[in-house]
Amino acid sequence: MTRPSSTRSRRLEALAVALFLWSFPTLAQADPLAVIVHKSNPNTSLSTTAIASMYRGETLHWSAGDRIKLVNREIAAEERKTFYLRVLNAKPDQVFYRQGTPVPVQSVIERSDEAVVRFVGTIEGAIGYVSLSTLKEMNDSQIRIILIVDNP
Amino acid sequence: MLIHNWFTQSLTHKLMALFFAVFFCAVCGLTYFAYTSSRNAMFQEFKIRGRTLAKAIASQSRTDYQEQDVEGLTSLFQSLGEGEDVVAILAYLPSKVLWIEFSGIQLTPEDLTFPELGDVWERDLVLTEGYRISAFGGAVTDASIPARRDSSVSAQPLGWVRIFLDRSALEQRLNELIHQTLVTSMLTLLFGGGLFIFLLRQSLQVIAPLTDATKKVAEGDLHATVPVSSRDELGELAKCFNSMTEQLLHTTVSKNYVDNVIRSMTDLLIVLNPDGTIRSVNHAALTLLGYEEQELLDQDATLLFPPHDNPLGGETYQNMLRQGSIHQMATTYLAKDGRTFPIFWSAAVMRGEAGHIEGIACVAKDMTVLKQEEEQIRLQGTALESAANAVMIMNRIGRITWVNPSFTSLTGYASEDVIGQNIRNLNAEQRDQPFYQNQWQTIMRGKVWHGESTNRKKDGTLYTEEETITPVRDRNGEISHFVSIKQDVTKRKQAVQTIQDAHQKLKALDQLRSQFFADISHELRTPLTVIRGEAEVTLRGKDKPISEYRNTLERIVQLSSQMNKLVGDILFLARSESGTLQMDLKPTPLAPLLEDVRRETNILAQSRNMAVTCEGLSHDVLMQGDTERLKQLFMILTDNAVKYGRKDGMIVIRLETMDREAHITVADNGLGIPETDLPHVVKRAYRVWRGRPSAVGGAGLGLPIAKWIAEAHHGTISIASILHRGTTVTVRFPLDRPVTSQSGNEADWASRTSQRT
Structure with a gap:
């Protein structure tokens, strides 16, 4: 009777595969994104939908009436990929048009998380997204995080 | 070839082709002109807008540059870049490093590189990602620094701005413009072409009947008319054509008509040139002479005449030229095969308006048949003249118009005695009324009368004539004359009478002879019967007395002698008749x-x-x-x-x-x-x-x-x-x-x- 021995070895194999599968996403998980605004911004928290509507050109103004100044990363940036995928549910090179017009939704393009943080920290009506870890490293007091986007 | 035919065979097609060529060129030209001018205008406007926008941004952003106000600049970009074709606005620092990138599309670092084109520039670009744009750029200068005349040292600008305008919208609009223009052109062409064809057909519909009618007129049919369907120039033309053909029909004779007359002439018509060569020959002449038309045209007319009998040679011809015509001379035509035809020939000189001789028209009538008929009549006349029977011709009322010599010898009347006399006066005394009436009624009914009558000669002697009177009808079938043929039958009548008498006598004699033989036979048989009877009776039975035999024998002797006498008489008569006595x-x-x-x-x-x-x-x-x-x-x-x-x-x-x-x-x-x-x-x-x-x-x-x-x-x-x-x-x-x-x-x-x- 060789059955008990073979059963045992199979269980071991399955366990090993499960461990592998569990450990991979854990390893692959990137930094979460932080959506940031100027610290003077009255909003303390915004939903994903509200942020998406801003980047899609559907919402142009803050509730106080100021124009929303969008800050984007260049298309190749990981943050932009994550942001577009998670928040806008779109590809990073997607061009949005202001609702009902052929006017493309324009944004200020910054080439680094630091630049984004600096820009948002400088401009009151600005909104941007940066890697949470970078943000923590910078520890800039001029900005406020209004949403954390998990990057699974 | 087809298209060539289509063009050349119809005026309508030609006009249509012409119209379409012109119209098409016009529409195409107009379309092209409209398109290019619109496009140029659009480009112009586009560029002006781009330049204006660049200049506006440059001037508006001066303060922001001076103050390094990113927010203000961003707001400015945001407000100015709301044009639908603005795809990106870039701000550069004086060090030509990109300061602010305000964009709706993806730009690569190459696209963002400062172009180094001076203070103000514009150019068309195709971006790395494929966007077709026009880039306008300008330096942001400090207005507080006065501009220097000196061009070698220029003021350092505060920075530069670049604006990218999307050309695809413009090109899309241009494409739309092209489409619209083309559609409009096509519609114009179709509508205009249809309208033109309709109007053309309306206008030219008189041309086809007019063409047909003209052809007919050209062929000689002057009865052709054209329906007048409009009141324009073509309608007027059709009307004029109709009246022209009518005029032609009424006032002039068409060439075809003349040709037809000449062709159907039975007389021979030959027209000569003044130099004596043949210009034209009609069909009757060709038929009679046996030539083809080509064989005669431009030939010398002398070949039509026998060498010895040529009216075109010598004096006759000169006379004709002087007088203008020759009236009816008898001559002969020489046919191709050498036969000659007697003709009546007449010729007339045709003169032009200036009096010069245009030609000579020769008309000839073939007299062959006439000559033959003449000969025939002469022969018949001779035959009548020399006939043994008396021939007399009288007209419808019985007046004698002609007698032949035999009539004179039969009746003793000379022809001058009787011609002009009425037949009734000539022998009325001899004819009883019913006989004469019967004869006259018969011939007036158109039947031949045949009979005998006894007439008196001029010298008073009687003679019997046998007469046949035949009515002669004219062309209308009416009786015009009577021909009487007479024959003297006096001697024949006498001979017939003699023969008839002899015949009667012979018949009587034959009867006599038959009677005689019948009687003689009887006479001969009677005594023989008696002799036989006497002898038989006597010999029958017993012996008889001798006296009885004697008596019987005596009787027999007596009868025998009677018979002897009888036979002797017959012999005598026979001899007397045969002449042997x-x-x-x-x-x-x-x-x-x-x-x-x-x-x-x-x-x-x-x-x-x-x-x-x-x-x-x-x-x-x-x-x-x-x-x-x-x-x-x-x-x-x-x-x-x-x-x-x-x-x-x-x-x-x-x-x-x-x-x-x-x-x-x-x-x-x-x-x-x-x-x-x-x-x-x-x-x-x-x-x-x-x-x-x-x-x-x-x-x-x-x-x-x-x-x-x-x-x-x-x-x-x-x-x-x-x-x-x-x-x-x-x-x-x-x-x-x-x-x-x-x-x-x-x-x-x-x-x-x-x-x-």
Whole structure:
């Protein structure tokens, strides 16, 4: 009777595969994104939908009436990929048009998380997204995080 | 080839093609012009807007540059970049490093590199990602620093701005413009073309009938008309065409018409050039002469005439040229095969308006048939002239218009005597009215009358003519003349009459002969029957007394002698007819002969107790004759007298001479002969008293024999008789004529017999 021995070895194999599968996403998980605004911004928290509507050109103004100044990363940036995928549910090179017009939704393009943080920290009506870890490293007091986007 | 035909064969097609070419070019040109001007305007506007925008941004952003106000600059970009074709606005620091990138599309670092094109620039670009844009750029200068004239040292700008305008929208608008323009052009072409074709057809619909009608007119049909359907110039043209053809039809003769007239001429028409060559020939001439038209055209006309008879040579021709025409001369045409045709030829010189000779028209009439007819008529006339029968032609009312020489010889009237005379006047006396009416009615009904009539000649002698009158009809079928053909039949009539008479006599003679033979047969058989009967009766039974045999034998002898006599008579007659009877003529004294006759008669007469006496025997008469025959003649007469005389009567024989004639009469006072039988008694075998007992005997041959003998002596016998009173037979002999041997034949005998009867 060789059955008990073979059963045992199979269980071991399955366990090993499960461990592998569990450990991979854990390893692959990137930094979460932080959506940031100027610290003077009255909003303390915004939903994903509200942020998406801003980047899609559907919402142009803050509730106080100021124009929303969008800050984007260049298309190749990981943050932009994550942001577009998670928040806008779109590809990073997607061009949005202001609702009902052929006017493309324009944004200020910054080439680094630091630049984004600096820009948002400088401009009151600005909104941007940066890697949470970078943000923590910078520890800039001029900005406020209004949403954390998990990057699974 | 097809397209070539389509173009060349219809004016409408040509006009349509022309219209479409022009219209298409115009529309295309206009479209192109509109398109290019619109495009240029759009480009112009586009560039102006780009430049203005760049300049506006540059001037507006000056303060922001000076203050390094990113927010203000971003707001400015945001507000100015809301144009629909603004895809990106870039701000550069004085160090030409990108300061702010405000963009809706992805830009690569190459796209963001500062272009180094001076203070202000514009250019078209295709970005790395494929966007077609126009880039406008400008330096942001500090207005507070006054501009220096010195170009070598320029003020350092505060920075630069670049604006990217999307050209695809512009090009899209241009494409739309092209589409719209093209669609508009196509619609214009279609609508305009359709309208044009409609109007063209409306306008030109008179052209096709006009063309057809013109063709017909060209072919000579002047009855062609065109429907007038509009009141424009073409309608006017159709109207004018109709009136023109009408005018032509009424006032002028078309060439075709003239050609037709010439073609259907039966006379020969040849038109010559002034130099004598042939210009044209009509169909009749070609047919008669046997040439093809090409063989004659431009040939010298002398080839149409025989060499010796050419009216175009010499004086005749010159005369014609002087006078202008030749009227009807008889000449001949020479055909291709060498035959010649007699013709009546006339020619006329055709002169132009200036008086110069244009040509000579020669008209000829073929006289061959006419000549033949003439010859025929001449022959027929000659035949009539020389005919043996008399020919007379009279017109419808009976007036004589022509007679031939035979008429003159028949009637004795010369032609000048009778021509112009009415036939009724000529021989009215000879014709009874019904005859004449019948003749006239027959011929007036158009029938041929044939008959005989007796007319009187000019000299008064009568003649019988046989006449045939034939009516002659003219072309309308009406009787115009009568032709009478006469023949003198007088001699023929006489001959016919003679033959008819002879025929009658022969018929009578034949009848006589038949009767004679019938009678003679009877006469011969009767005694034979009696002889046989007597003998048979006597021989039958027992022996009879000898006297009975004797009686019978005597009877038989008597009958035999009767028969002998009868046969002798027949032989005599036969001989007399065949001319074999010989007469022994010599001078014979009549008195002793008559005395012998009396003596012998007396023997016969005793049985009947008759007395025979002679008178006038005192003077002797001598005549030439055969004694035996003469005795036979008188014995016949006296025998008859005994037979037919009365019992106890008397017979007188008398001899007389009177006027050189001897008259011998034998008279009895017996039965006599009925008056109706008297002419027949001299016929052979004619017996008056046929009902009498056979004892009288006789076969009716006596008197014919007597008659023959008398006539053989040139004498005659005549019989006078009164019934129941007696008969007297008189024989007359000429005394001075020599008696010749009679050699009579049947015809002679018959003719003399008929003369007696």
